[in-house]
Amino acid sequence: MPGSEVINLIIGSLALLVGAIMFWSLPVLKATDKNTRFPFLSIIIPARNEAGRISPLLHSLQEQHFQSFEVLVVDDHSTDHTAAIAKSYGAKVLQNKVVDSGSGKSMACWHGAQQASGKWLLFLDADTSLANAYSLFNLLGFYQRTGGKGILSLQPYHTVHRLYENLSAIFNVIVIVGMNIFTFRGPRFKTAGSFGPCILCNKDDYFLTGGHQKILGAVMDDLALGQAFIDKNLPVNCMGGKGVITFRMYPEGFKSLVEGWCKSFAIGSKSTHPIVMLMIIIWISGSFMSTGALLSSIATMHPATIIFSGILYMAYALQTLLFARRCGNFNWSIFLMHPILFLFFTAIYVYSLFRVHILHSVKWKGRKIDV
Template sequence: MTVLEGVQLGIGLLALLAGFVMFGALPTLKTNGKPILMPVPLPSLTVIIPARNEAGRIAPLLRSLREQRYPSFEVLVVDDDSTDETATIASGFGATVLRNDTVEAGSGKSAACWHGARHAKGKWLLFLDADTALADADSLTKLVGSYAQKGARGILSLQPYHTVQRLYENLSAVFNVIVIVGMNVFTLWGTRFKTAGSFGPCILCNKDDYFAVGGHRKIQGAVLDDLALGQAFLDRDLPVHCVGGGGVISFRMYPEGFGTLVEGWCKSFAVGSKSTHPVVMSLTILWITGGFMSAAALISSIAAWNPAAMALAVFLYAAYAVQTLRFARRCGNFNKGLFLIYPLLFMFFAALHIYSLFRARVLHSVKWKGRKIEV
């Protein structure tokens, strides 16, 4: 075995172990078939859905809301200057449509969420992205019950389970892992590190806390509203609980096509890494580096036709493939077969991350839904 092969295998093995520390577990709402301890009386709930040109994506969410058994909730869809049939579709499902006709109309998700919150009648507020969908008729009940059991203070945020339908959507696999890991609270150390903020697609809070911290109005202009809103709650010593959404809520990211996927992840990673704890960031960099090293070790050993090195390299490559698959399947239903060629997923992640850094550090802007966002 050459020195180079030894170094590649050593880094790969170290990175494999770092991966288990980096992503120890992804807790979900634990019901285990047992009755949820519900608050009495049940709090009234307002579901707020900011929507800009979501005609092609919002129907599954509205359909799942219409099927909920929770007795006291309203649905507000904030039409944020849409030019499609978003408002018509929302009205057809019985949702109340609010047109954000203020001076902030069309200025983004935070402005739309704030507009909806100001018109909410419920005591608790649930902000949902238009591309999400609730898993079953008791999802709202699970959310409300879990929030109550956590003290009904601050934020309960869920990262939806990613449902994949088209081949290119599997390119989001590593991104989903990194987004969850980057919240700092899913390592083997649990909550030792302060959370980076909240997940954005599903946020539940009570109205009093929301307005006390200034809500989405306080963070207007932030590129990643989820991280900024969570930080606003933390700054007021209010808790932020982040969990996985498996069995409660799902979404399909960027179904419009590959270009939208690139824009969406570029926006997220242009500034998101700033909130990740340095230890978690170091583990993440090591894990990604190890993915490349394990593939390089396999190629080097085959080229040199070194049976001993080949055996170790094959073991490491297979272990990395299984680990990456395990991590990704916590986040979504990604194609199992693609993880046999997992280095391609790592290469796409690295290339897009470099591009996002170029957008943020050189161009100082990213694109999203027709908007140019300064970063």
């Protein structure tokens, strides 16, 4: 067996082990006693041109067994029928304020919080949807059991409908791993912030930290809000949303997917712990190493090398599939071509670095955001 191929196999195998340490687990919420009582809840939904996506969320809220809540949809200057659809589901529609620092999601959330009647606040992105009729029970129950303080944030389970959406698989894994706390012995690291699509907190803590008003202008509002709570020594708990909350990312098409991930990654990666970032880099490199070992062995037609490199390549496919399935219902067959997924991730990350550090701007939902 040639020495270079042995080195590739060894490095690839070590990278596989690093991957297991990097994404050790993703806790999810457990069922809560349905007789548990909770404070009145205000659900705040910032929405900009979400007419095509907000209905499933509003419908899922109507189906909840827990109904002691109000729904505030903050219309962020939409040019479609977002407000009319929200009203048809009985939601109270607020118009986002215009301020010198600009409008946007953070301003919408802040405006909604100011108008909220609930003791607890639940911020939901308009493209999310509660998975079943007991989702709110389970979400509120965990928050209450952990003291009803700080933030509980969930990363929704990604539902895939079209082939191109599978390209988000590695991004979903890295978003979760990049929070620092899902590695082996992850609690030793400080969380990078909070997940943005689903954030539960109590109103007193929210205004104590300055809430979304403090982070106006932050591109990664979820990370910044979590950090604001951490700065006040308030707990920030992050968990997986499987079985509780789902979303479909970038259904508008491939261009939207590229813009969305480009907006997030170069900035968000700054909050990832250096050790976790190193593990991510090693894990991504391992996919390319396993592919190189397989192609090299096929070229030399060395039987033993083909067998070992083939096993390593398939092990990487299986590990990547298992990681991605913690995050969403990605098509299993796409992971047989895992180098394409990793290559796409790498290309978008490099493009994101270019936009942030060279052009100093990103694009999202028709807006140019300076960074």
